Amino acid sequence: MLRGLYTATAGMLSQQRKHDTITNNIANINTPGFKQSRAVSRSFPEMLIGLLEGKPGMEVPNTGRLNTGVLAEEALTINVQGELRETNNPFDFAVVSDIQVPGLVFDGGKTITADGQRIFQPQAFFTVANEAGDERFTRNGKFSVTEQGELVTAEGFRVLGENRQPIVLLDPATQIPITNVTVSKNGQLLDSLNGQALLDAGGNPIRMLISRIDNPMRMIPEGMGLFRLGDGDEGLVQPIAATDRVEVKQGFVETSNVDPTQAMVDLMSASRMYEANQKVIQAYDKSMEKAVNEIGRV
Known part of the structure; x- marks a missing residue:
């Protein structure tokens, strides 16, 4: 009973x-x-x-x-693409990701091979730094610029560039935050007024670090839209390649996929x-x- x-x-x-x-x-x-x-x-x-019969020695x-x-x-x-909602805010961004793997056809973010192996579609994420400076990944692209010129998320996490350093948008002459920003499809930051590439303190073009996660099911949610990889899974992340079907759209946010x-x-x-x-x-x-x-x- x-x-x-x-x-x-x-x-x-x-x-x-x-x-x-x-x-x-x-x-x-x-x-x-x-x-x-x-x-x-x-x-x-x-x-x-x-x-059990209760008799010793009995089978x-x-x-x-x-x-x-x-x-x-x-x-x-469930790492599938959410719908895009237009906001017309220049610091709202959405990642449109449809990364393909040769020989595989994904349906709903996954596929099952002939031998029964389940393979998940790689996904692209914005890369940010938390309070401790550790890399985290998010699809929430509602960003803003602080008084110090740092590009941050709504929770205050700093957005990282290709050099894995926080993106800082300051006019070198006046030290005033730059707000006239245009972002290309590959995450390149441009001056909206003259179309020139924005440069970091080292004189290098600023580009968002969009990370490709080869197996998104290995990601661990931390709350506030952040994900991290566990110990030993560092090899699953890499910057997106030019051949990856990933696009950054400015003035849009990705809605939830619920x-x-x-x-x-x-x-x-x-x-x-x-x-x-x-x-x-x-x-x-x-x-x-x-x-x-x-x-x-x-």
């Missing part, structure tokens, strides 16, 4: 985790560059069930296998499955109450 109680409890915990993941997706429907997550459940390892016959519940193992990020209709359907499904497991536990509770209070008297 208790085995079923534990199974129903595991089901409730799994559906609660799924419910939390979906509500987080819904809460970020209007967050630029947000990538929805999907909770993945798996069953506990199977147990071999045997018939125990097997009666079958049983798993004792499910586990919400992880939340996987489907609100599907999210509401999944939310209702998780709630009903939670209630179903809850009723199973209530049924077990009544059975144990009867066993203690009534059968125990006999």
Whole structure:
């Protein structure tokens, strides 16, 4: 009897985790560059069930296998392109990424090879530095320029250039932040007034560092639209190549890729499955109450 109680409890915990993941997706429907997550459940390892007779030395016959519940193992990020929304703000940017791999055709950001191997489509991200100066990746391109001329995200993280240094937009003569900026498709920053390339302190053209992540499923979300790579995955990131189908669009932001209709359907499904497991536990509770209070008297 208790085995079923534990199974129903595991089901409730799994559906609660799924419910939390979906509500987080819904809460970020209007967050630029947000990538929805999907909770993945798996069953506990199977147990071999045997018939015990209580006689020493007697062979125990097997009666079958049983798993004792499910586990919400992880939340996987769905890295597919969101729609673009025009803002006409010169410091709003969106990455349009459709990186191809020779011999593969991607559908929904992934493909399955003939031998059953699942391969995910490489994705492109803006590269920023967090408070500690560590590189992080984001698709939220709502940037602005500080009084010091630094190009930063809405949360204040500094946007990195090709030299992996923060982008600083200051007029060398007046030390006033430059606001008349045009960005080309490959991330090159130009002066809107004369069309000349903007230069950094070393006299080099300024270009955004757009990073290509070969397996985006290895990325770890940190909140505020930031992702990082785990230890040992540094080889998965590299600057985009000229042949990569990646484009930076100025005056646009990428909307979240959350489907609100599907999210509401999944939310209702998780709630009903939670209630179903809850009723199973209530049924077990009544059975144990009867066993203690009534059968125990006999």
